[in-house]
Amino acid sequence: MNTDSRKESTSPSSLRLVLTLAIAGLVSGIAIIGIYESTLPTITANKARELREAVFKVLPGVTQMQPLVYRDSQLVVVEKANKDEPVIYGGYDAQGDFVGYAMPAAGPGFQDTIAILYGYKPEEQIVVGMEVLESRETPGLGDKIYKDAAFVGGFSALSVKPEIVAVKKGTKSLPNEIDAITGATISSKAVVRIINEAHIAWVEQLPAPGSEPPFVLAEPAGNGAGQ
């Protein structure tokens, strides 16, 4: 009883409590806005650079790229895609001739969504490269989908007809087969499934080989791809 009344007398007014929290929130908000604003350019630039590097990696011989979206039943060049609109990237060589598509694709892996980018040459109907953009696969096991050079290299000339199949390591015999990683079968199969699903989704929307959209975007407009 005694302690209660003493507490009562020393307790600060509600106004002070509210003010303390308000000031703390305000200062914190300003600090967060500050750090967000000051790191945003670097983060956007990092993402755009990563994407460019990935596109050039999955499409050997490519030196220029431009984002493409599917609108009004044809593939068109855009400077900046709308939010939530699926984008693929056209890769062109130094003369501006079309080389292939870099297609972003994502799907469930062993632990979380795996996001990848793969290079596709429509004329030969082959996958020519694969790069993992995002994954939370188990370090030491599932992360071999991007750390194991043999697995990543397996995507350098992989036929998508009728579909890519992951087989036990060392048993690849057909052009559409790829050796899975020992100890990371689920992650390997996930990558293959992601590519197959993306291929099915896009194949109808790609124009006939030879009639791809020409290169129109001057550098460095292709940088605007930060999502």
Place this chain on the structure above:
Amino acid sequence: MNKNESYEEFIKGIWRDNPVFVQVLGMCPMLAVTNSAVNAIAMGMATLFVLVGSSFLVSSFRNLIPKQVRISCFIIIIATFVTIADYTLLALVPKVHKELGAFIPLIVANCLILGRQEAFASRYPTRLAVLDALGMASGFMLALFSLGSVREILGDGALFGVKLFGENYEPWVIMILPPGGFLTLGVILLFFNWFKFKKDEFLEDVAAAERSGN
């Protein structure tokens, strides 16, 4: 005397009151991101930054923050530092940020940090609070690193990504999966308890010997 006291506040977090091995705090990041030594160190650094920063602020403003809203204020301060760490890592070392993923925002919920604010920083002068935070964070990082290196060596045959045992080493895969975290942590906790038990026994023996000597 003063110097000794400061030293004591720093060193206690590393051994005697180690946040992980003795206080068993911060288990979530402890088990989740210790599957490689690099991740463990990165997590340790991020936690160090947040803990030292918030201890400094909490201790500086300890007389201005009313007791009734202290926890909310601590959380606001901690969350601000975590957000700063999150964006800074994303801008400077995107690769590490990718590896740590959701566990950086989750530093907010690390009870080690809130615990130090409540138990120490809000009651002691700034200098001691910062020393205590440094010690606790170093102890936490040490614990993360010992778990991370053991798990990486056994589970991947490597340390910091450098292969140690050559081609013929068959990795003990379970060690980098979640059960490996529990196993390693269990063994280390067992060692710490055994050590404490032995130390108490030893002190008792000494006391008994002194008594009989008298």
